[in-house]
Amino acid sequence: MSPPSPRSRSMEVCARTNVTLREFGCEQTLLSRPDGSASFVQGDTSVMAAVYGPAEVKVSKEIYDRATLEVLIQPKVGLPSVRERSQEQCVRETCEASLLLTLHPRSSLTLILQLIHDDGSRLSCFLNAACMALMDAGLPMNCLFCGVTCAINADSEIITDPTAAQEKESRALMTFAIDSKEQRVMMSYTTGSFSVHELQQCIAVSQKASENIFQFYRDSVRRRYSKNL
């Protein structure tokens, strides 16, 4: 009998594992100067995002048929370093894939992410805050996205949304950006050693977790527009 295909196995894992995410919360339009702003909290990890745009762009940076998206990540202490630059690239590529940049050619969109407190799952918190801020600014998007972090610990268990302590003890750490229409992986950022089977399991678990996050986005937007102005 042939061994079960990896995909069906990961779906079994999905059905069995209870995807546990830490408690999350968000707030939109909390800053008065930017065109859109949001803060996202996952457990103790907290990030604030601000969006400016579509605004004027320097001629050296303008693109003739698309908007120029710039992402700036500010750490809690100190100046941005190489680690922040690589995380900026991950966030920027995800946002460029989901925004309709061709509707605002020769303009600039600036996304600033400030880390308020880091207790693990930093990159996925950046992604979630970025998505809420882009929605708040009213920028046209063709899908929503969310970030989910998975850690594989020494016992080969998959932990979703790990804390900083769990991340330190893990042998592999993966962050995926998942889109809202077909739950596909838009961006992945992995460190550590893991097998192909474990990667597929983590992707399946992240896709399941993303459903909770998208439902949360919908509920917070609904609450925001529920006030009858």
Add this chain to the structure above:
Amino acid sequence: MFSGLREKVGQVLVPGDEFCLEIPETLSLSEPMKPEKVLLGPGLKRKGDRKLLVVKSGVLRHKQPHVFWVENQQRRYVPARGETVIGIITVKSGDVFKVDVGGSEQASLSYLAFEGATKRNRPNVQVGDLVFAQFSVANQHMEPELVCVDSAGRANGMGVFGAGGLLFSVSLGLIRRLLRPRSDVLSDLQKLLPCELVVGMNGRLWARASSVQQTLVVSNLLQSCDTMSPPQRQQLFRRAAQGAL
């Protein structure tokens, strides 16, 4: 046609929601097919042949007979043709003024686009003046262009203005509420203080009342009632009327 669309009117939608064209199961050969039209406003885009995509988060609204749009609360203005805005003249170069309207590019305003302007009779416009104008060209591919005359050549309220008043910014949602046919915000304000108000659809408001203090009261009231519900706003206006503010 888009039956799902009519059911969702009044509900909150997020980017990524899709609506599919429903094709009737049986086509009648004897009766003529009535073509059904749907007009898409901001926040809705056509995707391919048969799908509608929601691109902004907000409440789905409907106006008879077939107009749909997503109403959201955003602060950034994107120029659209036909909208009247308040601009600030920044550059006067040759035959063209450059006007800051709060968008991603400055708009251009020709000196001939004023009522009664000819090559000999130039309008009296200086850098820093406020101008109330309408977009004649505004799309993503071209530089936006403003005019201060309507299609018949009359000013119709547009042109340079601004002596003695105060210019301030509010969100686009409040502007739309002020410009509604029977706006409660406007009627509450009129009962409170007589003032002159110019509403620019780019989020800018200009107000002038009989004294500087009253002008400041009007601007503070409008900026703070942006996110208030009607009862809260009426309470605020009542407190202002009693002189508590």
